[in-house]
Amino acid sequence: MSATPKSERTRAHLRDVAVRMLRDVGYERTTMRAVAAEAGVSTGNAYYHFPSKDALVQELYLEVQREHAERAAPVLAAGGALADRLRGVWGASVDAFAPFHAFGGEFVSVAIRPGSDASPFSAASAGSRDLSRALFDEVVAGTSTRVPERLRAQLPELLWLAQLGITLYWVHDTSPGFARTRRLVDGGAALVGSLVRLARLPVARGVVDDVLRLVRSVHPAAEASPASDEGPRGRETAAQGDA
Amino acid sequence: MSATPKSERTRAHLRDVAVRMLRDVGYERTTMRAVAAEAGVSTGNAYYHFPSKDALVQELYLEVQREHAERAAPVLAAGGALADRLRGVWGASVDAFAPFHAFGGEFVSVAIRPGSDASPFSAASAGSRDLSRALFDEVVAGTSTRVPERLRAQLPELLWLAQLGITLYWVHDTSPGFARTRRLVDGGAALVGSLVRLARLPVARGVVDDVLRLVRSVHPAAEASPASDEGPRGRETAAQGDA
DNA sequence: GGTACTTTTTGAACATGTTCAAAAAGAGTC
DNA sequence: GACTCTTTTTGAACATGTTCAAAAAGTACC
Numbered sequence: 397m398s399a400t401p402k403s404e405r406t407r408a409h410l411r412d413v414a415v416r417m418l419r420d421v422g423y424e425r426t427t428m429r430a431v432a433a434e435a436g437v438s439t440g441n442a443y444y445h446f447p448s449k450d451a452l453v454q455e456l457y458l459e460v461q462r463e464h465a466e467r468a469a470p471v472l473a474a475g476g477a478l479a480d481r482l483r484g485v486w487g488a489s490v491d492a493f494a495p496f497h498a499f500g501g502e503f504v505s506v507a508i509r510p511g512s513d514a515s516p517f518s519a520a521s522a523g524s525r526d527l528s529r530a531l532f533d534e535v536v537a538g539t540s541t542r543v544p545e546r547l548r549a550q551l552p553e554l555l556w557l558a559q560l561g562i563t564l565y566w567v568h569d570t571s572p573g574f575a576r577t578r579r580l581v582d583g584g585a586a587l588v589g590s591l592v593r594l595a596r597l598p599v600a601r602g603v604v605d606d607v608l609r610l611v612r613s614v615h616p617a618a619e620a621s622p623a624s625d626e627g628p629r630g631r632e633t634a635a636q637g638d639a
Numbered sequence: 640m641s642a643t644p645k646s647e648r649t650r651a652h653l654r655d656v657a658v659r660m661l662r663d664v665g666y667e668r669t670t671m672r673a674v675a676a677e678a679g680v681s682t683g684n685a686y687y688h689f690p691s692k693d694a695l696v697q698e699l700y701l702e703v704q705r706e707h708a709e710r711a712a713p714v715l716a717a718g719g720a721l722a723d724r725l726r727g728v729w730g731a732s733v734d735a736f737a738p739f740h741a742f743g744g745e746f747v748s749v750a751i752r753p754g755s756d757a758s759p760f761s762a763a764s765a766g767s768r769d770l771s772r773a774l775f776d777e778v779v780a781g782t783s784t785r786v787p788e789r790l791r792a793q794l795p796e797l798l799w800l801a802q803l804g805i806t807l808y809w810v811h812d813t814s815p816g817f818a819r820t821r822r823l824v825d826g827g828a829a830l831v832g833s834l835v836r837l838a839r840l841p842v843a844r845g846v847v848d849d850v851l852r853l854v855r856s857v858h859p860a861a862e863a864s865p866a867s868d869e870g871p872r873g874r875e876t877a878a879q880g881d882a
Numbered sequence: 883g884g885t886a887c888t889t890t891t892t893g894a895a896c897a898t899g900t901t902c903a904a905a906a907a908g909a910g911t912c
Numbered sequence: 913g914a915c916t917c918t919t920t921t922t923g924a925a926c927a928t929g930t931t932c933a934a935a936a937a938g939t940a941c942c
Binding site for chain 1: 919920921922923924
């Protein structure tokens with residue numbers, strides 16, 4: 397781990413400078429030359445420690461995700477209804493992401509590119525992704541709302557995907573105080589509550605099963621209908637959805 | 640319109656070369672210098688006719704959208720159940736987009752950036768956006784399925800947003816023949832059919848209204864709760880959702 | 883056809899992300 | 913300390929998107 401302490405210090409310093417710069421002046425104006433200069437090393441050296449600019453952005457994501465988790469913690473500790481927990485966790489993301497809204501578009505643009513290390517589905521993002529996913533496992537696990545057994549397994553992932561969708565919406569949201577995004581969060585959370593309640597009714601059972609089956613069949617790690625689905629395909633990374 | 644015929648010819652030639660190149664070698668390898676050289680003009684001249692590389696990508700979108708509309712036409716002409724029409728139109732997009740899958744990620748990345756001309760919500764995209772939206776107006780208008788009145792007004796836009804989501808999924812889809820995306824299309828279409836049917840039941844009425852109200856309240860062109868919502872904000876363009 | 887004006891075109895220039903060969907610094911061994 | 917060998921660091925180089933001042937071509941009017 398601590399290869400050479402000297403090298404490790406250079407790396408850490410570069411990361412700190414980069415994260416601070418990304419936060420303060422955005423993606424575009426955070427040039428590799430500027431980061432390197434600010435850190436007191438050469439441009440090439442920055443590339444020795446980080447394979448690309450995206451790799452630096454990745455470090456930022458990790459910080460933001462930690463911030464989100466921290467803000468969500470009290471909500472998760474409190475127990476309560478699913479809708480309330482969801483509202484709390486989704487809402488916490490709006491607060492945690494707020495400082496980055498000005499450059500959110502740039503970050504999302506970088507993150508959405510399939511090959512990008514910064515993609516929420518990439519192997520490189522495993523760290524921040526797992527952090528974020530765990531929040532929704534906890535949302536479901538710790539709620540007093542009775543969640544039908546059939547739903548329990550897949551619900552957290554769906555809520556995480558919804559989190560991505562909300563973030564995508566937020567990036568485009570220019571309303572003061574992100575009022576629209578907050579309406580989306582509040583309404584969405586309430587809706588999920590209603591739907592979960594509704595899912596218990598016999599009329600809904602068919603549709604619920606359809607949805608769950610569809611989600612499963614569409615999941616990259618699918619149970620594979622024609623057997624040869626996820627075999628010798630090495631380059632593929634983790635999960636992916638539609639956000 | 641036909642300002643100077645000479646200038647117009649240069650512009651058209653640049654556009655044709657660019658679209659062909661984007662189709663054949665992708666976004667990155669289609670450099671402005673290469674486009675200009677291939678068209679037999681200087682680099683600066685390309686910038687005289689198109690303000691940015693994104694503007695050229697915009698031209699590609701228009702072509703692809705036309706292709707989609709063309710493939711969807713027979714389905715739309717045929718009438719029938721909502722689910723079938725949807726499956727046809729969404730499925731047509733998979734076929735129409737297929738030649739660009741290799742570079743789909745690059746295009747989406749460009750399109751997702753809020754300020755970008757290539758964004759599906761930008762003013763510059765009005766042309767291709769309207770083309771695409773009209774498809775879903777027609778899907779709903781021409782179906783034999785009985786769609787509850789409350790739904791009719793908003794359904795087309797929701798389906799269009801779903802189209803964006805499907806495209807986003809497709810971009811990440813590495814399964815052979817886009818099998819996963821096709822499962823998503825088939826399952827999604829069937830699901831919409833079921834849900835519309837379900838929406839007629841009294842139990843569902845409450846949730847349906849919640850959804851519709853939420854979508855409205857979250858729409859940029861919202862009826863504005865605190866009155867000062869869409870006032871003196873000139874730079875804002877058209878609609879936007881979460882895809 | 884010449885003169886004033888606008889539109890179009892050019893090519894050099896700039897800052898960017900990234901690469902790379904070579905230099906410098908470290909680490910281990912005698 | 914000198915000698916290998918690896919790790920780290922450097923700075924110049926490359927191709928990119930974009931800008932810009934100036935040249936060329938076109939147009940309108942005398």
